[in-house]
Amino acid sequence: MKTSVVWFRKCLRLHDNPALLEACKDKDSQSVLPLFILDPAVVGSELDKISPNRMRFLIECLSDLDSQLQALQNHGLLIAFGNPSEIFKEIKKYSEYPIGLFSDYCSEPHGLQVTQSIQALFSGTDSSSPTPVEFFPAVHTLTDLESVISAPNFKQPKSMKDAVKLFTEYFGLDEHGFYRVPDPLPVPSAIPSFPKEFSSHPLPFPTISIPEIRTRIPFPTPEHECYFIGGETVALRRLKEKVSSRPEFVNQFRKPKTCSTNQSQDPQEPSTTGLSPYLSTGCLSVRQLWKECEKCHRKDDFTKPPESLHGQLLFREMFYVLSRSVENWDQVNGNSMCKKIDWGELDENKLSAWEKGMTGFPYIDAMMRQLEATGWMHHLGRHAVSCFLTRGQLWQHWKHGRDVFEAKLLDSDWALNNANWLWLSGVAPFSMPYFRLYNPCPDAKSSLNAETKSASFIKFWIPELKDFPPKYIFEPHLAPESVQISSNCLIGKDYPRPIVDRKESARENLGNFKKSLAA
DNA sequence: GGATCCGTTGTAGCT
DNA sequence: AAGCTACAACGGATC
Numbered sequence: 001m002k003t004s005v006v007w008f009r010k011c012l013r014l015h016d017n018p019a020l021l022e023a024c025k026d027k028d029s030q031s032v033l034p035l036f037i038l039d040p041a042v043v044g045s046e047l048d049k050i051s052p053n054r055m056r057f058l059i060e061c062l063s064d065l066d067s068q069l070q071a072l073q074n075h076g077l078l079i080a081f082g083n084p085s086e087i088f089k090e091i092k093k094y095s096e097y098p099i100g101l102f103s104d105y106c107s108e109p110h111g112l113q114v115t116q117s118i119q120a121l122f123s124g125t126d127s128s129s130p131t132p133v134e135f136f137p138a139v140h141t142l143t144d145l146e147s148v149i150s151a152p153n154f155k156q157p158k159s160m161k162d163a164v165k166l167f168t169e170y171f172g173l174d175e176h177g178f179y180r181v182p183d184p185l186p187v188p189s190a191i192p193s194f195p196k197e198f199s200s201h202p203l204p205f206p207t208i209s210i211p212e213i214r215t216r217i218p219f220p221t222p223e224h225e226c227y228f229i230g231g232e233t234v235a236l237r238r239l240k241e242k243v244s245s246r247p248e249f250v251n252q253f254r255k256p257k258t259c260s261t262n263q264s265q266d267p268q269e270p271s272t273t274g275l276s277p278y279l280s281t282g283c284l285s286v287r288q289l290w291k292e293c294e295k296c297h298r299k300d301d302f303t304k305p306p307e308s309l310h311g312q313l314l315f316r317e318m319f320y321v322l323s324r325s326v327e328n329w330d331q332v333n334g335n336s337m338c339k340k341i342d343w344g345e346l347d348e349n350k351l352s353a354w355e356k357g358m359t360g361f362p363y364i365d366a367m368m369r370q371l372e373a374t375g376w377m378h379h380l381g382r383h384a385v386s387c388f389l390t391r392g393q394l395w396q397h398w399k400h401g402r403d404v405f406e407a408k409l410l411d412s413d414w415a416l417n418n419a420n421w422l423w424l425s426g427v428a429p430f431s432m433p434y435f436r437l438y439n440p441c442p443d444a445k446s447s448l449n450a451e452t453k454s455a456s457f458i459k460f461w462i463p464e465l466k467d468f469p470p471k472y473i474f475e476p477h478l479a480p481e482s483v484q485i486s487s488n489c490l491i492g493k494d495y496p497r498p499i500v501d502r503k504e505s506a507r508e509n510l511g512n513f514k515k516s517l518a519a
Numbered sequence: 520g521g522a523t524c525c526g527t528t529g530t531a532g533c534t
Numbered sequence: 535a536a537g538c539t540a541c542a543a544c545g546g547a548t549c
Contacts, residue, residue, distance in 0.1 A: 158546085160527065256528025306527035315527070380528075423527095431526035433544050439530060510542095517544085 003095050003195045004029040005088075007103035008036045008077070009111070009282075010140040012061045013232040014068055016184035016285035018136040019102035024188040030097065031195040034069050036062055038081045038208060041110055047216050051408045053375040055217045057230040061281050063210050064231025075194030081208040085117040090205040092121070096197050100132045104139040104282075105146075107324045108414045141320045142181060142286055142313070143170055149325040156325055158430055160306045163318040176298070184288040225373045227268040228277050228410055235278035239292060242273040243309075247296035254307040260367075260378035261457035270378060273309070276411035277376065279316075286313060316416060323415030330418045332399070339427045341516040343390075343397040350394045353499050354385070355404050357462070360491075360498035361440045363454075363474055364388050366461035373461075375410035383424055387438040390425035391513055393505045398425035426513065434513050437506055441474040464495040 004023040011017050023032050043049050043058075050058075066076040080087045092099050101122065106115060115135055122133040137144035148154065148170060157163045171179035201207075228234075243250055259271040278284035293309045296302070305311030328334040352358075357365035357372065367381040377385070382405075388394060389401045402421040406412050422428035442454075455470035465476060467487040472479040477491045477498055484490050491497055 159525095161525095161547095254528080258528090311527070383528080429545080431544090431546080433526080433529095433542085435542060435544075436529050442530090514544090 001030045001097050002028050002100045003031050003033055003097045004100045004102055004192075005033045005035055005091065007084075007101060008034065008065065009104050010106055011104045011282040011285075012036075012065050013235070013283050013285065014065075014072075014187040015232070015236070016139075016288050017104075018139060018185055019104055019134070020191075021185050021188050022134070022136075023100070023102040024191050026100065029100065029192050032073070032192045033091075033195050033198055034065075034073070034075075034077050034191075035091075036065070036077055036079050037084045037087055038079060038213070039084060039114075040082065047213065049407075050412070051375065052218045053225060053373075054408070054410055054412065055213070056226065057228065057277060057375065057410050058281065059210055059213055059217075060230030060234075061232075061283055064233050064283075066210065068232065069191065072188065073191040073194055075199055078198060079208050079210070079213075081206045084114050085121055087205045088118055088121055090203075094197065094204050095195065097195070101134065103135050105135045105137045105144075106140070107145050107320060138287075140282060140286070142290060142317050143167070143321070145320060145324045148321055154325070156322060157318050160311070160314065160318075163314050164305065166321070167314060167317065178294055178297070181287060181290055181294075184285050184291060222373075225375075227374050228274070228376060230277070230281065230283065232278075232283045235275070235283035238273070238275060238278065239284060239289065242275065243289065243292045244295070247299050250293050250296035250309055251300050251302035253309045254303055255312060255379065256307060258378070258380070260380040260384070261454040262378065263454070263457070267457065267460045268374065270376070272378065274376070280411040280413040280416075286316070289313065319419035320415045322419065330402075330414070337422055337428050339429070339517065340519075341391075341425075341427055341513060342519070343395065346400065347394070347396060350499065351389075351396055351400050353496070354389050354394060354396070354401075358496050359388075359394075360477065360496040361388070361474075361502070362458045362462055362465060362476060362495075363442060364440050366458045369461045371405075371408055375408055377409075382420065384438045384440060384442075386421060386424040388440050391434060391509055392437050393440065393500050393502055393509070395505070395509050395512065398422070398427065401425075434517075435510055437510075440502055462495070464489050 004026055006020050006023045011019070014020060023029055043055070047055055062077060062079065070076040088101070101118070106112065119133055137146060148166070155162070157166050167179060171181060174180055255272070262268065262270055264271070275284060275289060279286055279289070290310065290313055297310075302308065305314050322337065323329045326335065326337050329337070332338050332340065354364070355368065357369035359365055364385055367377050367385050371377045386398070386401050389396050390398050398421045402417060405417050405421070406414075409417070423430050423432060426432060426434040455473040458473050459466045459468070465473060465487075468476055468479070468489060469483065469487065472483065476484070476489070476495060479487070479491070489495055
């Protein structure tokens with residue numbers, strides 16, 4: 001007889017959760033302890049390492065998980081607050097029965113280190129019989145990263161072509177040419193009872209309840225900042241609404257053609273699926289999403305990678321493979337995927353103008369204010385603002401932008417965030433001609449903005465410009481003074497002048513980039 | 520081994 | 535409105 005701990009790590013859900021399912025199926029599990037650990041190394045000891053909005057989203061994920069567990073068990077989620085291996089040390093000592101640990105694999109450096117110390121803890125000589133510890137692979141990603149990167153012929157993928165080759169070999173193809181991705185696992189029909197000694201308080205390790213966490217972060221968040229609500233329930237509903245019930249949308253999906261300035265009735269509803277925050281927190285299984293897209297593809301003709309939704313997921317997978325196999329993935333030094341560019345000294349004013357959405361470039365500023373307020377930004381907006389901050393206009397080191405995204409994005413993901421900054425700043429050896437810049441003022445002629453629809457997006461996030469004629473909305477400093485007066489917004493007073501000349505800075509930066517590459 | 524091709528999603532200006 | 539061409543011109547893979 002044993003107590004099985006199901007440690008929810010990067011997988012805050014009941015569906016397609018092998019750790020939970022196996023713990024429930026295990027004949028020796030006389031009780032199951034569903035556990036989440038709030039790790040100060042991740043969230044900060046004052047819960048201030050990530051933005052309040054990200055904390056808010058996380059709480060909602062945990063709260064949803066808790067109520068779903070309660071429906072299947074006589075108890076809900078236990079939330080511990082501290083260093084995971086210390087907590088497991090205490091759990092082992094305190095538990096009435098031997099502990100079995102069921103969890104999911106984590107590929108991030110901190111996660112790997114934690115996994116290692118826990119494995120050491122459970123294989124220690126202090127217990128008479130070895131206790132089973134299992135970290136299930138291929139839970140947060142489609143592939144088992146360890147087996148991918150340890151394959152004898154493994155080569156780090158640098159393009160979609162490489163990635164397709166790698167994943168075709170890994171999965172194999174079925175008779176219709178689809179990858180043989182296993183079906184997602186079902187939700188367990190019942191969960192063995194909660195171990196009773198863990199339901200009495202206090203426990204010999206720090207715990208924290210959801211209401212307690214709420215009191216410790218700045219609340220309430222204004223309503224318009226809570227567009228994405230965390231949790232598996234919302235994730236599965238969104239999956240159905242955005243993907244499963246829209247085969248035409250899925251089959252015709254072309255990422256570069258989607259609109260970055262959300263032109264639907266709802267100014268906050270993305271033109272894409274908006275599922276990324278649910279993938280990063282593991283409220284939604286990537287395998288489940290893959291399979292739902294595949295079901296659509298089986299009905300009709302469909303777009304192909306890299307533009308398709310499957311293509312987007314393949315990039316995600318490729319970046320995960322790289323993040324696990326490239327040493328020092330988030331560093332400049334010792335990172336084989338990072339070209340050395342002389343970014344010079346940090347310019348606090350430029351960085352802060354960028355972060356606050358006060359650069360005087362409305363498209364850039366609207367994107368950055370949306371990020372600050374809601375924790376989300378369209379992928380092409382991310383391209384534009386990261387290019388703008390680095391090789392495009394402001395010539396600031398990519399790591400500063402990376403840190404801002406890391407703290408604020410609801411879909412923050414260590415592997416992907418670093419990958420995208422390496423790529424967009426031009427330092428990664430992925431195919432990306434460094435001279436290919438994004439225009440921070442994409443005007444009405446550009447394919448990005450048919451007519452003046454984007455103006456409503458910009459006005460929504462930059463109320464200073466709400467009366468401005470769409471003609472000048474991307475470059476308001478070019479509006480004649482009379483227009484500025486009648487639009488109730490004087491440029492340089494009510495809204496900043498552009499902090500750099502966009503063409504001049506681009507020309508200069510291109511030269512600097514070339515110089516650094518030649519050096 | 521020099522030429523050529525191509526790269527997740529560019530931009531500007533024309534028809 | 536969508537599609538074409540020119541722009542500028544890297545670096546790795548392929549021929």
